[in-house]
Amino acid sequence: MIDFEWYRSFVFIYRHNSVSEAAKSRFMTQPAMSQHLASLESEVGEPLFVRTARKMIPTERGKLLYSEVAPLVEALEQLSADIKTSSLPSLKWIKIGSAPEFYQEKILPLLLKFGTCSISHFGTADKLLDILEVDKVDLIITSKKFLKPGVEYEKLCEEEFAIVAPVHWEFPEAKTLKAQERWLTEQKWIAYGPELPIIRRLWRERFKKRPILSTPYVIPNLHMILRLVKLGAGLSVVPTYLLETAKEGYVQVVYQDLSVRNELFFAYKSKHKYIPEIQQIMKVIREHI
Known part of the structure; x- marks a missing residue:
């Protein structure tokens, strides 16, 4: 007879690709977790994983069993959580x-x-x-x-991201995407991270390429970035909800048509x-x- 806990251990091993990591997640010892898997494989009659030096790779039988068992395990765990929650005082x-x-x-x-x-x-x-x-x-x-x-x-x-510049900066109308990109590429930029996470998203969506920009300042804080923009350090891309509380004359949005939503x-x-x-x-x- 198959023990339900064997199924739970199997699902955790499948998700973590590791007996040791699955054991940690279930607050079990590694030998106990291994025993659960061995017992289940014995009942099934064939291996559920291929053991390698770095991880456990599910066999075709293992993949099929997971697709059948995982939803049932999750449903029972959810039911247990609901019963426990309903019997406890309100979470404070x-x-x-x-x-x-x-x-x-x-x-x-x-x-x-x-x-x-x-x-x-x-x-x-x-x-x-x-x-x-x-x-x-x-x-x-x-x-x-x-x-x-x-x-x-x-x-x-949804949130909107726009290019912002110091309010006193002048920028050309640039009616084409190519002209807009040319002017923007010539400017200095303030980035949220070394990989330009927010700027890169806008660039790829609007210009269909990775940005190559001068970014002398990398600051992982949007409020500080806005302050540096105001001081004239360069352009950046920020969510427009930050501009709602900004003082009049703080910064200006550049090329509104390039804004993206997230x-x-x-x-x-x-x-x-x-x-x-x-x-x-x-x-x-x-x-x-």
């Missing part, structure tokens, strides 16, 4: 993750409306997902959707989907953004 603390600039402009003014206590975490989309996976946060707002087991996404809104999502663990406090926070944020 919700851990929220976001980019710091979005949090400051959009989330911070709403904290009093959430009706619960909160702990805030800041970081890039990649880092936020990492801490969501290990339950260091309950809810994140992210611009990227990574397909991860047990993580769900709901669209929140989607933002809520992301949370499937097991937390029906926690009332998380649902309330998402409802409040949606109503005000």
Whole structure:
């Protein structure tokens, strides 16, 4: 008779491609995890993984079994989480993750409306997902959707990114894309990161190529970038919601037609989907953004 825990261990090994990493995730010893897999393979009658020095590679039988078993394991884990949640007192603390600039402009003014206590975490989309996976946060707002087991996404809104320059700068009308690119390439730029993450997105969407620019300043903070733009250091690309609270004459948008839009999502663990406090926070944020 197959033990349900063998299936759970199999699913974790499949997702992590590693017995040791799966054991850590399940708070088990590696020998116990290996025994679960060996017992399941014995019942199935054939190997479910090919063991290599670096990772466990699922066999065709392993892939088929995973497609059949994973949804059932997730459903039972969700049911267990729902039963546990309904039997516990209301959750008093919700851990929220976001980019710091979005949090400051959009989330911070709403904290009093959430009706619960909160702990805030800041970081890039990649880092936020990492801490969501290990339950260091309950809810994140992210611009990227990574397909991860047990993580769900709901669209929140769209944000617009525009090129900004010091208000006193003059720029040519440049009626063609080629003329616009020529002038923009001649300017100095302030980047959010060494790989020009925000600028690169606009450049590829509008000019269909990777930007080659002079970027003497790299600052991973959009508020500081705006301040440096105001001081005349160069151009940058920022979300337009930052301009809503900027003082008149602060900066100007250059070539509005080059602006791009980006989607933002809520992301949370499937097991937390029906926690009332998380649902309330998402409802409040949606109503005000």
